[in-house]
Amino acid sequence: MFNLVDEKWIPVLWNNGLVSNIGIKEALTRAGNIRQIAASNPMDRFAIMRFLLAVLYWCKRNPAENEATLTGESLPSEWFEKLDTEKECFNLLGDGKRFYQDYKHERKKKTANYLLQEIPTGTNKWHFHHSTDGVDGLCPNCCVMGLLRLPLFSTSAGRGYSPGINMKPPIYFMYEGNSLADTLKLSWRKELNLGMPLWANPNKSIPEKDDVPLLVGMTWSPRMIWLDMPERNQDICISCGRKDHLIRKCQYSGIGSAKTDDDSGRKWQDPHVFYVISEKEDVGSLHAKNALGSYDAASGQWSEIVKEALLAHMENIQNSNIYESMARNKSRIWVVSFSTIKNDNYIEAVEWHFSLPALKKQNDDKNNYFDIWENEAFNLVKKAQPYNPNKNEKQKMRRKNSELRPTIHAIRPHVEHVVSSRLDELLTGDADAWDKAAQEYRPMMEAIAGSLSPGFTTAALERRTQISRVVPDMREKKSTGKSREKKGGKKNE
Ligand SMILES: [Zn+2]
Structure with missing residues (x-):
């Protein structure tokens, strides 16, 4: 039995x-x-x-x-x-x-x-x-x-x-x-x-x-x-x-x-x-978004979830002494969800592990970095586009851009997965920690540069170098990204 x-x-x-x-x-x-x-x-x-x-x-x-x-x-x-x-x-x-x-x-x-x-x-x-x-x-x-x-x-x-x-x-x-x-x-x-x-x-x-x-x-x-x-x-x-x-x-x-x-x-x-x-x-309740309708909706969920996890954690620390020991030591939050919801279609499950900082009070300007990260991650595509193209190149660029955008958004979940395990550094540390997180893009950008601009001509090599150099700029003055396009991930739900 x-x-x-x-x-x-x-x-x-x-x-x-x-x-x-x-x-x-x-x-x-x-x-x-x-x-x-x-x-x-x-x-x-x-x-x-x-x-x-x-x-x-x-x-x-x-x-x-x-x-x-x-x-x-x-x-x-x-x-x-x-x-x-x-x-x-x-x-x-x-x-x-x-x-x-x-x-x-x-x-x-x-x-x-x-x-x-x-x-x-x-x-x-x-x-x-x-x-x-x-x-x-x-x-x-x-x-x-x-x-x-x-x-x-x-x-x-x-x-x-x-x-x-x-x-x-x-x-x-x-x-x-x-x-x-x-x-x-x-x-x-x-x-x-x-x-x-x-x-x-x-x-x-x-x-x-x-x-x-x-x-x-x-x-x-x-x-x-x-x-x-x-x-x-x-x-x-x-x-x-x-x-x-x-x-x-x-x-x-x-x-x-x-x-x-x-x-x-x-x-x-x-x-x-x-x-x-x-x-x-x-x-x-907080839900996954529809990731099927736009390039960045799947990747754009990370910072929102991290922010909510932090808020919940801070509330717990303040309301209960059970969490005092957690506040003193490092702790982790484990998040499980469907990765995307479109009407009643649910496509696969995802999980994140966030290591939380040993701190008692939330520092508000740390939240600001999440906004910079969000904007910068979205602007990577623009930064990776060729500068001063001639007419012929412009045409080629249009074709290449259709590959550039989804490719850059596709590597983002990987980068954020790596960054999640060091979230405590980001929250207790300063801009340097965020800069280090941004550098996690580098090996991935090098890899996609090779596939987006193959070949050994001078132009191909230059383009490759350009793409592989693009990483989020986490300096604070960048916090208002006004020129950014409307994000697909925001309009759902
Ligand atoms: Zn079985």
Whole structure:
């Protein structure tokens, strides 16, 4: 019998570098020895972390004094006795109570691959991942991951298939410690209204007007699922590639609309979502933008997310002494999201790790550098264009420019990924640190210079040198880039 408490389904990376699969109980009681969850998809890693946090709340309720501030220690096994006494909540299969599932007699079955977004189902196009409904299936471990993703990453998928409690999947963030135990403790704070998680109370109703209890909001799922029993023979799982007894079909349906009237609507503040105030003064969650409509929309999201992460961090430091130790030491914020949202199309998941500075108060002019960075990154294309071209060159240039723009924007996410790991230097340091960050463009610009201007003529070499020299100029006088074109990334949402 597959039971999440002791079945080995969570992939973990131990502090000693080894990787293995373990159950919930081992993950929690040995959390001090675990570096992190080792699933390859960031959506799975985030979903598992949220689930383990919900289990911690459910078993131990709120942290007592000092319990959440001790770092580097595992969580005592007596905290988790409830996992044994109410173990039947975590049965994945069988006729009785099942984890995150509810049986309905008349419901139609669909392929189990609906559980994982990256596997093509129905009429979705095959690109690199080829899968056929009813032929390919998932191993039980992958089914668990799919069930855990439902509260966080469900998207609207036609009539009756509404998204989760956060509606259109927002950008999620979580503090990251040096072990699984530390990461859990950093999110474990006193919460008055805890409520019951979905596995303990499968009643799917959520309050229409009142506050949504924390555990209800963290685990509420907008889908009704009932997995078929695994097949007798083993086969290759279409998601993880392991040989196992596959589940090819399941009952899969939406629960209808989860919307409320805007004003009297339910009150739910997700602890792992950035809330921002829009131009119309509405408070809403921060989302990925539509990156398909413009060259820079995908890359242009970085500085906005960093700014929001910093604001959330500063607020936490000021409001809670739990974060005092974090403020003294360096800490990290982990961000997971869909990379782009266009209507209800969601194209792949992304993650960032930001190292945060050991500081207490936000220094406002550091924010200014983000604006300079944003402007400069956008102006790189203009800077890389040939100067004083003659008529003949102008024509060539037009053609070349159509390659220049997307190429320069395409390298930006890589540069910002490198820069993200040194964010603390940027925020505590001065202009030099930003200048160093700008230099991260150099090897990439050299590489694209070679491809945009190949050949060995004097003109080609000159052009190559020109392109490879272009990097953001982080000097402060540049802060108002008035001549810049309208950005595609800004007009969406
Ligand atoms: Zn699998």
